[in-house]
Amino acid sequence: MGLATFRGGVHTYEGKNLSEYCAIKELEFDGDYIFPMSQGIGAPSKPIVAVGDYVLAGQKIAEPGGFISAVVTSSVSGTVKAIEPRLTTMGSYVQSIVITSDGLFKEVEGIGTERSLDDLTKNDIRNIIKEAGIIGMGGAGFPTHVKLAPKNDDDIDYVIANGSECEPMLTNDHRLMVEEPERVVGGMKVVLSLFPNAKGIIAIENNKQTAIDKIRHLIEGEKNISVVVMRTKYPEGGERQLIYAVTGRKINSKMLPADAGCVVDNVATLAAIYDAVIKSTPIMKKNITITGDAIADPSNVRIRLGVPYGRIVEAIGGYHTTPAKIICGGPMMGMALFDTNVPVVKNSSALCAFVHDEVAESVGTHCVRCGRCVDACPIFLIPPIMSKEVEKGNLDKFVELNGMECIECGTCSYICPAKRPLTQLFKQAKKEVQAINRAKQAAEKAKADAEKAAADKKD
Ligand code: SF4
Ligand code: SF4
Structure with a gap:
C-alpha cells in the first residue's frame, strides 16, 4: 500500500538529526514558575488562589472562564507570589499566577493512583480530562474535553493520533513514541472507549521508523487500532491535511473534524489523557525540544510547566554562539522570541535558536x-x-x-x-x-x- 499523503505541501529541510537520537532528559528547577491564564484557544481561566497561598503540585489554581476554556494546575509545591500580567510566548502580557517553588514538589494526595477504564463512565472520563486541564498539546491548544464531546458519540468513525510531527527540527513527539509508546496507546484506548463505532489510527510520517516499529509492536493483537504511515511532507500534521491523508475526508475552516466523523489528538495529548484517566495525574509536565545550530547541546527535555525557557537553555549548556534568531515552536509556524524569560505552557513544543536570521537576511x-x-x-x-x-x-x-x-x-x-x-x-x-x-x-x-x-x- 502506498504512503498516505495530501495534495500540495513542501519537502522542507528537516534538521531533525540534531536531536532525534537525544533521549528525553528530566530536568527540575527551583525558583519561580509562571502560569498564564490564557494558554490556548478560548476564554482566559480564572484564578482560584490568592497571593500568599501555599499550593501543592497537581492542585487546581484556576478554573475555566467559559465553555471553551481550561483548568490550570500548579506543577510545583510552593507559595503564590503574585497574580499579575507576565510576558508570554505570544509576545503579549497575560494575567498569570506566579508560584515560588519550595523545591519539594509535594503532590496532592492520590496523584499516581491507578484507575481501571472499566470502572469509569463516559461522564467520569470527560470530567477527569476537564479537571486535568488538558488542551491540544501539539498546536492551537483547544480544550480536549470539548473536543471529546461531539454532538453524537456514535457518529465518530475515526480517532486519529497525530504523530506526524511535520515541523522541521522538532523531535519530542518522536521520542515520546519511542520511549513511552504505552502512554500514547493507553490514551488512544481511553478516547476509543468514548466512541463505540470508532477505529483508532496512529498516523506517523515515514521519517520516524523507530516510532512506527515501537507502536506497531505494542498494538500487535489490537483489532481496533492500526498505524498509518504517511509520506514525510509539511504540513502533514495540519488537521485538515491529516484527516484527508488518513481517511480521504475533507473539512474546511467552518467545519470541525467531528463533522467528518473524526476526532484528532496529538500523541502528546493522548499521553496526557492516559496520565489523567489511568494514573490520576493532571497535566504538570511537558516534553519539549531545544534545538537549532546556535544551541550547544540540542536536547529533548521533560520539564514542569511554568518554567521559563531561558532557564532550560542554560541548564542544557546554553548557546555556543549568540543566536540571531530564537523561535518558540518550529521554524515554519513558531513565533519569534525576543525574551526567553517566558514560561513553557501546555501547548509549547520547542525552542529553536539559529546563528542566522534567514528571514531578516533575505x-x-x-x-x-x-x-x-x-x-x-x-x-x-x-x-x-x-x-x-x-x-x-x-x-x-x-x-x-x-x-x-x-x-x-x-x-x-x-x-x-x-x-x-x-x-x-x-x-x-x-x-x-x-x-x-x-x-x-x-x-x-x-x-x-x-x-x-x-x-x-x-x-
Ligand atoms: S500560508 Fe496559507 S496561503 Fe500560504 S501555503 Fe499555507 S495555507 Fe496556503
Ligand atoms: S514568485 Fe513567489 S509569490 Fe510569485 S508565484 Fe512564485 S512562489 Fe508565488
Missing part, C-alpha cells in the same frame, strides 16, 4: 509568477493574487479569494523564490478581517438591543 522582490506557491498550498489557495490584494488594502477581495481559509502554514513563503512575505501578509489580513467582523457584530448587537429597549418602553 530581501523580498516582486513576484516572478513561477506558480510554486499555488502548487504547494495545501488549501488550494492562490497566494500571489491574495498577497497583491492585501498589499492594495483590498480585504474584501482577500476574503472573496478564500483567504480566511489560510492555515498560516508558511509553505508559500518557504517555497517562494522571490522571498515574498506571503504568510505574514495573510496572518495580518486575517487578523484585520476578524477585527472588522467583531466590530460589525458588536454594532449589530448594540442596534438590536437599542431597538428592543425602545420597543419595551413603548409597551
Whole structure:
C-alpha cells in the first residue's frame, strides 16, 4: 500500500538529526514558575488562589472562564507570589499566577493512583480530562474535553493520533513514541472507549521508523487500532491535511473534524489523557525540544510547566554562539522570541535558536509568477493574487479569494523564490478581517438591543 499523503505541501529541510537520537532528559528547577491564564484557544481561566497561598503540585489554581476554556494546575509545591500580567510566548502580557517553588514538589494526595477504564463512565472520563486541564498539546491548544464531546458519540468513525510531527527540527513527539509508546496507546484506548463505532489510527510520517516499529509492536493483537504511515511532507500534521491523508475526508475552516466523523489528538495529548484517566495525574509536565545550530547541546527535555525557557537553555549548556534568531515552536509556524524569560505552557513544543536570521537576511522582490506557491498550498489557495490584494488594502477581495481559509502554514513563503512575505501578509489580513467582523457584530448587537429597549418602553 502506498504512503498516505495530501495534495500540495513542501519537502522542507528537516534538521531533525540534531536531536532525534537525544533521549528525553528530566530536568527540575527551583525558583519561580509562571502560569498564564490564557494558554490556548478560548476564554482566559480564572484564578482560584490568592497571593500568599501555599499550593501543592497537581492542585487546581484556576478554573475555566467559559465553555471553551481550561483548568490550570500548579506543577510545583510552593507559595503564590503574585497574580499579575507576565510576558508570554505570544509576545503579549497575560494575567498569570506566579508560584515560588519550595523545591519539594509535594503532590496532592492520590496523584499516581491507578484507575481501571472499566470502572469509569463516559461522564467520569470527560470530567477527569476537564479537571486535568488538558488542551491540544501539539498546536492551537483547544480544550480536549470539548473536543471529546461531539454532538453524537456514535457518529465518530475515526480517532486519529497525530504523530506526524511535520515541523522541521522538532523531535519530542518522536521520542515520546519511542520511549513511552504505552502512554500514547493507553490514551488512544481511553478516547476509543468514548466512541463505540470508532477505529483508532496512529498516523506517523515515514521519517520516524523507530516510532512506527515501537507502536506497531505494542498494538500487535489490537483489532481496533492500526498505524498509518504517511509520506514525510509539511504540513502533514495540519488537521485538515491529516484527516484527508488518513481517511480521504475533507473539512474546511467552518467545519470541525467531528463533522467528518473524526476526532484528532496529538500523541502528546493522548499521553496526557492516559496520565489523567489511568494514573490520576493532571497535566504538570511537558516534553519539549531545544534545538537549532546556535544551541550547544540540542536536547529533548521533560520539564514542569511554568518554567521559563531561558532557564532550560542554560541548564542544557546554553548557546555556543549568540543566536540571531530564537523561535518558540518550529521554524515554519513558531513565533519569534525576543525574551526567553517566558514560561513553557501546555501547548509549547520547542525552542529553536539559529546563528542566522534567514528571514531578516533575505530581501523580498516582486513576484516572478513561477506558480510554486499555488502548487504547494495545501488549501488550494492562490497566494500571489491574495498577497497583491492585501498589499492594495483590498480585504474584501482577500476574503472573496478564500483567504480566511489560510492555515498560516508558511509553505508559500518557504517555497517562494522571490522571498515574498506571503504568510505574514495573510496572518495580518486575517487578523484585520476578524477585527472588522467583531466590530460589525458588536454594532449589530448594540442596534438590536437599542431597538428592543425602545420597543419595551413603548409597551
Ligand atoms: S500560508 Fe496559507 S496561503 Fe500560504 S501555503 Fe499555507 S495555507 Fe496556503
Ligand atoms: S512562489 Fe513567489 S514568485 Fe512564485 S508565484 Fe508565488 S509569490 Fe510569485
